[in-house]
């Protein structure tokens with residue numbers, strides 16, 4: 001036998017051993033909106049993947065659909081009761097109902113994929129406990145940055161390595177609005193209207209523009225990157241509703257852009273802090289050029305150094321791509337390791353001071369925040385730059401949301417009540 005034909009035989013043998021299993025994965029799909037239809041379409045285009053959507057549950061019986069009415073159930077619980085389904089994919093837009101369905105499935109020891117970041121962020125400790133108690137598996141790559149494989153990167157590849165920081169642009173809608181404001185000199189309302197018209201922002205933009213959505217994602221990443229389980233309310237999130245052309249111009253003078261950055265930062269003494277706010281981003285940061293609806297994640301690892309992931313964080317196909325990857329992982333019996341949860345815990349701290357830019361005419365909030373140092377003040381433009389306690393920002397965040405434009409200065413944080421000389425440089429990619 002020639003060398004070529006023996007190689008061909010070996011390749012054929014390997015290929016035969018790797019083909020999709022004979023029995024297709026039987027999927028119960030709960031939700032047939034943007035993500036559900038995106039996944040359905042992907043599976044139709046990939047018959048070789050070896051999965052079939054056996055049942056689909058939706059809510060509204062009167063809606064017109066791209067598939068015949070007979071394809072749908074209007075009771076998601078029917079899918080929970082169907083033991084012939086190998087995997088349940090939960091992609092509905094109701095976090096409370098999603099938790100009810102996912103936790104019920106985990107109580108049956110089922111394999112489940114979800115894309116619901118708000119639900120996972122709010123209930124992660126309970127969901128992990130249910131997996132451990134009943135032996136099921138929950139994967140949720142689509143919940144953070146859509147098609148960017150950030151959870152599996154942090155959970156699997158960086159499961160052992162200490163990370164100096166994980167920071168990124170986790171919300172494409174607000175990033176699109178800020179990009180338009182920067183490039184077209186539009187004001188917030190006009191840029192938001194354009195984002196809504198192009199389908200990059202929801203009709204109710206609050207979760208995205210006020211940074212609740214990226215906060216949920218940061219909370220999920222804290223578990224995988226640092227082994228810290230947080231409640232979303234512990235994390236400061238401020239949005240862009242009051243950012244105006246004045247603020248964009250302030251950043252541009254220093255050749256910076258304003259971006260909503262979710263940052264998880266390792267501090268001395270085994271402490272972690274997490275912030276989700278508009279930030280000044282320098283051209284040296286990979287995040288500087290993450291524009292429009294794109295997402296980006298910078299990982300600063302102790303040994304690997306800096307890594308940068310960029311991609312589409314939303315949309316039917318990009319998010320469906322993440323669900324597809326989870327289905328493949330489930331079929332290979334993979335589950336999250338949560339390796340850092342088993343380690344001595346980092347403690348979460350907000351006992352820090354943060355350097356901020358605040359443009360407001362609300363005298364009370366200036367008093368409430370208690371600036372400890374003022375580094376810049378421009379009465380005519382109505383802004384002030386200086387250090388404030390992070391705890392004060394958290395305590396007064398509701399008033400702050402209405403008070404004016406807030407932007408954090410990247411990398412400038414220091415222990416509370418310390419002197420300026422003690423400023424800690426957070427490990428951001430801008431350095």
Ligand SMILES: NC(=O)c1ccc[n+]([C@@H]2O[C@H](COP(=O)([O-])OP(=O)(O)OC[C@H]3O[C@@H](n4cnc5c(N)ncnc54)[C@H](OP(=O)(O)O)[C@@H]3O)[C@@H](O)[C@H]2O)c1
Pocket residue numbers: 030031032033034035036057058059060061063075076091092093094097115116117118142143146313314315316319
């Ligand atoms: N859209 C994205 O790009 C994206 C990206 C990442 C993560 N996600 C997450 O993925 C999930 C789905 O988002 P989406 O944009 O696909 O939402 P969507 O377009 O609004 O679709 C939601 C779907 O869920 C169905 N549904 C709602 N309540 C239900 C219930 N109780 N039982 C059965 N079906 C129910 C709806 O049924 P009807 O069709 O009858 O209304 C609809 O088909 C959300 O958690 C979202 O945060 C979305």
